[in-house]
């Protein structure tokens with residue numbers, strides 16, 4: 832399967848339809864992975880070296896730490912990118928590209944994924960970013976449906 836097909840299959844597998852909310856998506860990811868998923872904003876996350884979000888895997892939960900951003904859309908994209916890794920099953924096997932990270936107040940979990948914007952080159956990163964875009968489109972669709980009236984008449 833090429834990346835396009837992989838991403839399309841992943842979207843179809845979620846069975847969320849064409850439009851959904853971030854909450855619905857989070858619940859779906861939790862159910863697939865049979866573990867809690869928490870999304871936490873980390874004010875101290877230093878984005879100067881391109882790190883926007885980190886996926887931490889603990890024994891009982893997945894935790895997505897993301898940088899503070901004034902743009903809700905950017906923030907959502909950071910989070911969706913990490914969700915995409917989970918949905919695509921990255922980091923499940925031994926080919927997990929775990930990197931050691933030094934973050935303030937974060938215990939040294941053995942596995943985590945980094946999102947480095949300037950370093951999207953390998954296939955898993957391209958696939959994750961592509962799926963994140965598709966998920967964002969689905970969420971935009973649902974937001975659009977909910978706010979259509981105020982946009983038209985507001």
Ligand SMILES: [Zn+2]
Pocket residue numbers: 912916944945946947955956959
């Ligand atoms: Zn990534």
